[in-house]
Amino acid sequence: MTNEHTPVGSSDTGAPAQAPAPRSRNTRKVAAVAAGILVVGIGATYTLASWNDSEWVWGGASGDPNVGTSTFNVQQNTSSPYANTGWDDFETNPGDELTFTTGSLALTPGDTIYAPVALQTESGSVAGTVELQGAVPATGIAVTDSGGNLWSAIRTTVYTATGATPPAACTAAGIANAGWSPIVTNAALGTDASATQPLSANAGSVQHYCFAITLPAGSPDTLQGRNIAPAWEFAATSN
Numbered sequence: 001m002t003n004e005h006t007p008v009g010s011s012d013t014g015a016p017a018q019a020p021a022p023r024s025r026n027t028r029k030v031a032a033v034a035a036g037i038l039v040v041g042i043g044a045t046y047t048l049a050s051w052n053d054s055e056w057v058w059g060g061a062s063g064d065p066n067v068g069t070s071t072f073n074v075q076q077n078t079s080s081p082y083a084n085t086g087w088d089d090f091e092t093n094p095g096d097e098l099t100f101t102t103g104s105l106a107l108t109p110g111d112t113i114y115a116p117v118a119l120q121t122e123s124g125s126v127a128g129t130v131e132l133q134g135a136v137p138a139t140g141i142a143v144t145d146s147g148g149n150l151w152s153a154i155r156t157t158v159y160t161a162t163g164a165t166p167p168a169a170c171t172a173a174g175i176a177n178a179g180w181s182p183i184v185t186n187a188a189l190g191t192d193a194s195a196t197q198p199l200s201a202n203a204g205s206v207q208h209y210c211f212a213i214t215l216p217a218g219s220p221d222t223l224q225g226r227n228i229a230p231a232w233e234f235a236a237t238s239n
Helices: 025-049 144-155
Strands: 076-079 114-119 129-131 156-160 180-186 197-199 205-216 234-238
Touching: 076 234, 114 197, 156 197, 197 205
Parallel strands: none
Antiparallel strands: 076 114, 114 205, 129 197, 129 234, 156 180, 156 205
């Protein structure tokens, strides 16, 4: 009697049925890797969809609407005798002309001539200090001093005084009074001052100077008929 049911493990062809092939381990590894990539991909998608925000600040100063710079400017006054008018800027050599006492072009051995100059900061300027530099030849001024012998012979003394009240006059008698102090003493023209002087802010005070130029006694006759034009720089620096 024929069995109408196909036996387990047999086929309609009569060949034994084959068991399903086991799933490859390699396939599972690939699936796991693919799943991992998918998770990473989703994470990246969420990152790109994040909200973005930025904060900016800008710089001001003490409640003011911007950042700015101070100003520093020194002015000079060569009036003689000193008068609190005529302040001006002369920032390149030769500068303004000093007004020497009588006889500046007719020196004889032993003579000394005097000339004042005053400095102050202008209104609105910050404070600073100033230092007198040694003399150099004035630019553009014709002179007669072959070999520079008169230049080498001349001796300079520079006095200074500080204050809103003018000191004694820049004369032989005036510098003998209290208030004037030497910052260059009987030195060659190219000698720098020995100290700096303060300059108050906002035209707060005046720094006075008195130049004393001497042709030493005993100077040789070969210096006759010569002339020179020294120029001095007041080098100022803000505080």
